[in-house]
Amino acid sequence: EVQLVESGGGLIQPGGSLRLSCAASGFTFSSYWMHWVRQAPGKGPVWVSRINSDGSITSYADSVTGRFTISRDNAKNTLYLQMNSLRAEDTAVYYCVRFSGIITWGQGTLVTVSS
């Protein structure tokens, strides 16, 4: 069974940093582009970032460029999102998603940026 499990969310003060992880199983992780999508409370989903299969190509939404870094460890079947200089507007549930092949979402991890 294809599965994506996010972790690392929590309450963080504005200006702080957090690293999210997404553990993948049930498929050949190293063959797929992977993405992060977030959803603020009461709002629709918004794409955040993507990374290609070997980690050499990345792209970001304008709202997070320069503050967030996506990466992956194919040996550990894990996707990461390093989030720096966090702002209140980054408060959201963060989902790890595979959009190629059978679209698959994780259950999400909540990040709350508040003092």
Place this chain on the structure above:
Amino acid sequence: EIVLTQSPGTLSLSPGERVTLSCRASQTVTGSYLAWYQQKLGQAPRLLISGASSRATGIPDRFSGSGSGTDFTLTISRLEPEDFAVYYCQQYGSSPFTFGPGTKVDI
């Protein structure tokens, strides 16, 4: 960036009714890479349709998708009580991948 517009914003319906949701793109969606999701409060989006018309595994056949280019439709042939939710369309053919604002299907 491809902007997706969904209409209507909210629909108030009754169980048993047929519903058609619209999703219009500002540019052609490459390869008809258009997905539909259902979302209930506190849950992750649930994939209903990918590739504009392919039902995801386990999705009842009362859900169907159609369309190409810039105009796409999700049809629920007969509403069940569990279908009352928010529905989002999303294009994943061109980066940045974008979502529509959603249609709420209400009782």
